[in-house]
Amino acid sequence: LIVVNMFLTGFDATTLNTLWVDKNLKMHGLIQAFSRTNRILNSIKTYGNIVCFRRLQPRMESAIALFGDRDASSIVLVRTFKEYYYGCRDDDGKPVRGYIDMIAELQEKYPASEHQIIGEKNQKNFIMLFGAVLRMRNLLSCFDEFVGKEGISERDMQDYLSIYEDLRQNWPPKGPEGEKTDITDDVVFEVELVKQIEVNIDYILMLVKQYHDSNCEDKEILVTIQKAVDSSPTLRSKKKLIEAFIEDVNDSDGNDIIGDWNDFVFEKREEELEDIIKAEKLKPEATRNFLENAFQQGEIKTAGTDIDSMMPPVSRFTKNNKREEKKMGIIDRLKAF
Template sequence: YPLDQPIVGESAQKQFVGLFGAILRLRNILVSFDDFAGNEILSDREFQDYRSLYVDLYQEFRRERDADKESINDDVVFEIELIKQIEVNVDYVLMLVEKWRAERGNGADREMAALLEIQRAIDSSVTLRNKRDLILDFVDTMSVSSEVRDDWQAFIGERRREELDRIIAEEQLRADETEVFVANAFRDGSVPTSGTAITMILPPVSRFSASGGHAEKKARVVEKLQAFFERFAGLL
């Protein structure tokens, strides 16, 4: 499966998923042996690009499954936990941002290469993909004199505030209660989907409301807050 050629057809895609999953499982065993270092068949760049392709297919199959509940590909198994074990984290990406900032003014080719390195790192990560626009928007704010780590904290804090305010406005949530709810979710590592905590942030809903009753409102709010949580988790 050459990286410069698309994998056409579901059969070929499933074959690639199975093959690369086997490679991930085998590599997970081999990395514990000293002799494996330096004898890898794939270069770091190739392995990263294949992981990006693998995650592309994972998301594509998951979208199809969610769209058609009766057509679930039970025969397609993705080794996502193994991908997460070797994926890069935010600290690594910020290091790449610092490298990109240092390359600014040293020629368009070097600057573009550093930017592509950031994009490749994000695309090969299951965890960072839904944060891609945040990271690239942050890169756009960088100047030669920027302090990457400090500016990142301020940037993410502001974006998190803006996006939470948007959810509160769209769903007419109780603002103070929602802020406490979200702070507790980040503290505890998950968004509670039942109990009084979620109920306390919801506005009164009329049974004649065009947007649905209490259950529909709650489900919609939970979905938005879970997406918000997953998007900003681990960034500060």
Template sequence: MKGFNSLFATFSIEAAIAYYKEFKRQNECLEKHKQLKIGLIYSFGANEEARADIDGVGIDEENSDETIGLEKSQRDFLESAISDYNAMFKQSFDASAEKFANYYKDISKRLKEREIDLVIVVNMFLTGFDATTLNTLWVDKNLKYHGLLQAYSRTNRILNAVKTFGNIVCFRDLKEATDKSLMLFGDENAQKMVFLRSFEEYYYGYDENGTYHKCYAELVESLRADFALEHILEKLPLQTQQKAFIELFSHILKSKNILSCFDEFMGKEILTQREWQDYQSHYIDIYTAYKKELEERESVLEVELIKQIEANLEYIIELIRISHKDNRLDRAFSLSIEKSIDSSIELRNKKDLILSFLASISPQSDVDKALEAFIAQKKQEELEAIITAENLKPTETRAFVRKAFELDSMSEYGTSFSEILPPRDYFSPHTQENHTHIFTRLYTFFERFRGFKISA
């Protein structure tokens, strides 16, 4: 699921090494933008499986930074995996006692900030570690009782409308152990809240307590029947139809969010990628134009679910790189990029920048250098226009904006913002209103260029 990451818990160091090798091998077969960022971490635990405690978690490696006791082959492989990690994130860790603790802290931080996709562990991170972006635990080890619930709980930190639950994928039969753990430590009926229904039920619909629940296939069928793309513009100007469309598409987004947990869903989306983009584009149009009115009418806007499946800036730029390399920057490619942007909440304010850049490059261009130069120029031009129009202090404003991009955050509080403002008229009732206007304009500029990586 885009925007989240996961842990892979194995039963031994040897198993962790084997899984890491296989993930690395498969990663190398993928295009760069599709590769996962994989990490591996374990430490010394003598007679590990024999010492596994009653909970099935084993020694608490999370509080251990001992690598000296590892067998030479285990330590050598850990060094190799840390070298991969260093190359990925430009770090200089190793398995020595002095640097391993810092490696643990760094990989923990990147898990929490979703800078790494998957971390393979033996016992580490299974207790006491919280990260709201962690949504899946892959389990290839025996767990039970309190240790099982502790491990499962790594994924249940609710983040937003997208992450309303965590996923546990077991490669061993842990249902009985899970049932016993839930009955011992919680409500006997709690297992009803733990295990998902089948793929068929979420896809085709199901009965519950005499009530039939429409699910994905029927909802999409209703969407195509009631809001066919060729006629959708004729219907959406009507407020009653807007509300009906929003509610229906919101249910589809939530249904698709659950189905994404199942491998069987791949290839059964019914709607093509182009259709999804078009429907999402109309959904976002309504969200943008009527957000306040819709909120007042308590219409459900599943914007977070759209953010989950939309293309991001890094992905769009990678597509441009690949297509440029293959000499496929034609009108069809530009149209596909435009549709991807229109169906994205995050990219709409960058649309003209991306399309203008796309039109500016030639077969001889170096995409990365050309993009950096293009964005740097546009960024400077637009900032200078704001400085002139709002009569801001040039040097202070440039420093304020530069700091915002360095921190990836812009705030109107503190002295930094007040220092860029024009001379105040303390007697004017519009002074605060004007300052709010200035900050809004600067923040809009900040969001527009946010995500583009340039050196200045």
């Protein structure tokens, strides 16, 4: 979107990431224009990027001093790439650890090849350290200099993501009596940051094509697929489906892997839906219409009478709590589906 004035002020778009400026902005106009891109959206977008073709830094500092605080530039602006990458000192002179130090500690204390971390304290320390690495990688990704300096191989990163996701799914750990421990209060999983760097199904299908072209003999490709799937929160839920497709691909000619995948998913989806309809004695047309809307909207809506209209008629002598219990069971199955 190329504008002169209108969209520099007066609108709010949290997804806006970068503002390209070739205009001599100043004072409140500069603050308002720059503010278009600094809306925090989530843990991925914690700042905005400003690309300037004019020398606006002196004007920016004057504007910040007038409308905020004369010493606020260090708060408003991100630090340099070298400071984040190699470490620096904060405004109080305290050392701030850099990205390469975090990576060195991660690889020394938790080698990616071990695949498992023993002990609650070790697990918690790993979660916090790897979360810090993810946050720093996210911040460094806005610097061109970071390309090629990630300090960790793609495969090792997938191994760490897999360990991290295992811990997320099984956290908090339970004691011998099955009770939660009290060590988990300050553990936060960076789910959005993990999803930002996870692999997608296109990458998996590319590997499946390579596996097929090797006459299904290159087992190293299967290891790569497993690592990629285990590292992805989204694809983990489809792991059995992907494994079944890989077995099925032996009988395919391999010319259209994406088409084969779509046909396979459609077939399995229909099988599973038929099983649900039969097991719960649901009305087929109403159930299919409900689920089609659910997939479009991205959620199962439980308010209203839609669920009830799908359910079989119930005897007037059936207790209400029994019907509600059955309804909740149907909702759970549809959510899982």
